[in-house]
Amino acid sequence: MKNILKKISGFRTLLQSIDLDQISKLSQKVDLPKMVGLVSQMSESDLSKMMGMLKGGAKPKEIPAVNGDFYELGKTLNPKEREIQLKVREFMEREIKPIANDYWNRAEFPMHIIPKMAELNIAGLTYHGYDCPGHSALLEGFIAMEMARVDTSISTFFGVQSGLSMGSIYLCGSEEQKQTWLPKMQKLEKIGAFGLTEPEVGSGVAGGLTTTCKREGDVWKINGQKKWIGNATFSDITIIWARDMDDNQVKGFIVRKENPGYQAEKMQDKMALRTVQNALITLTNCEVPESDRLQEANSFRDTAKVLRMTRAGVAWQAVGCARGAYELALAYTNERNQFGRPIASFQLVQDLLVTMLGDLTAMQTMVFRLSEMQDQGELLDEHASLAKVFCTLRMRSIVDHARELFGGNGILLEHSIARFVADAEAVYSYEGTKEINSLIVGRAITGHSAFV
Structure with missing residues (x-):
């Protein structure tokens, strides 16, 4: 009897916290005496859960942070390189992400970001001398990924400046040409x-x-x-x-x-x-x-030296584009509710996300090793070409799955994923098509050239 009175007293206390208008409305919908009777028959545990729900429900489910670096490859960078990587990430999130869709839609370039980008001191990152930082190709790859993760257009602008244009002078220019142009291009005072x-x-x-x-x-x-x-x-x-x-x-x-x-x-x-x-x-x-x-x-052999170096960067760009799309999709699935719960809780959605993450992680580990080989002076044309082929193919698949998870919202620029889907097509094609890069690899593994 004491337990019943205790339960009824607790329920009455809860009802007393509700104003009279609310009680009146409640009595029109339910039989309050019957409800009290049912409450008296509940176990302490069930009553405690019900009281918790009535007072505001259970604690919100803690959702894991969105992170496309599932194997934590970024943590392998030394402290100085990790600091630079995160500085670039913060720059892209703060300066580029808020304006990316607008400039993309207008087909214009945000010229005002060039001096701000120069302050990062990352142009000509792997070159030695000429005011260039002289860091590793691995860090350069991470930076390309961080840029493409937010906006592949900005990553492309930077890749042309720092890689193709500066790289041509660095690898093929005279000492006088290097001294004349590279310091100014490193500071983005001159654009190439x-x-x-x-x-x-x-x-x-x-x-x-x-x-x-x-x-x-x-x-x-x-x-x-x-x-x-x-x-x-x-x-x-x-x-x-x-x-x-x-x-x-x-x-x-x-x-x-x-x-x-x-x-x-x-x-x-x-x-x-x-x-x-x-x-x-x-x-x-x-x-x-x-x-x-x-x-x-x-000769074209000299041109090819530049392309070999930058093709590795394009593979990293593909990783960045894919990672950005995956992270957008993952975040969206926890925000989008259907049938009373987030679509991230559905089996088919989770299966698709894991498929995307598997492809993304394979891409990341591949380009990681590619840059290690570049730093060790072992990078060959076929190594860069295989990474370009594989990573751009998987990128296409990931952005396609990401758009699928957005449903109809995926075709709206405001959700950004449409931009990633479109930009992926350009990355897939430039710096050598899938077919041409495949033939470069095919020549290396068979000993026969299939070029016409």
């Missing part, structure tokens, strides 16, 4: 572009460049067109690759925007990397002095 692809020549650039150059005294005359040239609408210099009409070899040039015969026209109506300012460059008897010819670029 890289002109190799042509309107009719993409994969076949090794032997089919139609842009020509011919020396006349101390001046070279360059004629032809370049297409898809990132940064070229506002770059101070563009590295132009052309076929020498005298010896049929590929040569490289530092072409300044004010050079006679140089014209860059912005490409319109892109569906991917819309923030990147790609240009169609027309060179009409463009005059370049011999002093601006890359002195160590005398």
Whole structure:
């Protein structure tokens, strides 16, 4: 009897905490005397749970932090490198994430972020001398991933500046050219572009460049067109690759925007990397002095040295794009409720998320080893090509699954995932298509070249 009175007293206390209007409304819906009787028959444990629910329910479920680095590879960086990685992450979250969709939608570049990016001191990260930091290729890969994780367009801008453009001068330029350009480009005081692809020549650039150059005294005359040239609408210099009409070899040039015969026209109506300012460059008897010819670029083999280095960076970009999409999807599944609970609690959703995470983790471990080989001087064309093939394929799959998890909301730019889906298509294609990179790997493992 005492236990029953105790229970009824507890329930009465709870009812007393409810105002009279609420009790009146409750009595119209339920039989209060009958309810009291049922309460008196409840166990202490069940009554305690019910009281807790009536007072505000159980504690909210603690949801794990969203983290696409499931094997914690970032923690293998030394303390200084880890600090730089996290500094780049904070910059991307603070400066880029809030504006990414807007600039992508308008197909414009946020010029105001260039001085802020310069403060990070990460351009030319792996180069030694010329005010460059001289860090590892592994850290460079992590930075490419951190940028693409938020905005692949910004990652591409930076990759062109720090990798393709600065890399061409670093690997193929004279000492005087390095001293002239690299310190200014490292500080982003001078912006560079890289002109190799042509309107009719993409994969076949090794032997089919139609842009020509011919020396006349101390001046070279360059004629032809370049297409898809990132940064070229506002770059101070563009590295132009052309076929020498005298010896049929590929040569490289530092072409300044004010050079006679140089014209860059912005490409319109892109569906991917819309923030990147790609240009169609027309060179009409463009005059370049011999002093601006890359002195160590005398064949396509020299061009390939630059591409080998940057192709590894593109694989890391694919990891970043995939990671960004996965993390967006994972967060969304805990926010989106259907049938009275988060869709993250559904079996099929969890299975899809784990599939994505498995692919992402495989990509991460692959590029991690790739950068280790680069740091050890063991990186070959086929190593970079295999990573480009595998990582961009898995990236495509991950962003597709991520969009699927967003349902109809996945096609709205406001949720960002649509931008990742579109940008993935560009990463999949540039720096060598899947087929061309596959043939590079195929040649290495079979000993036979299948190139036509």
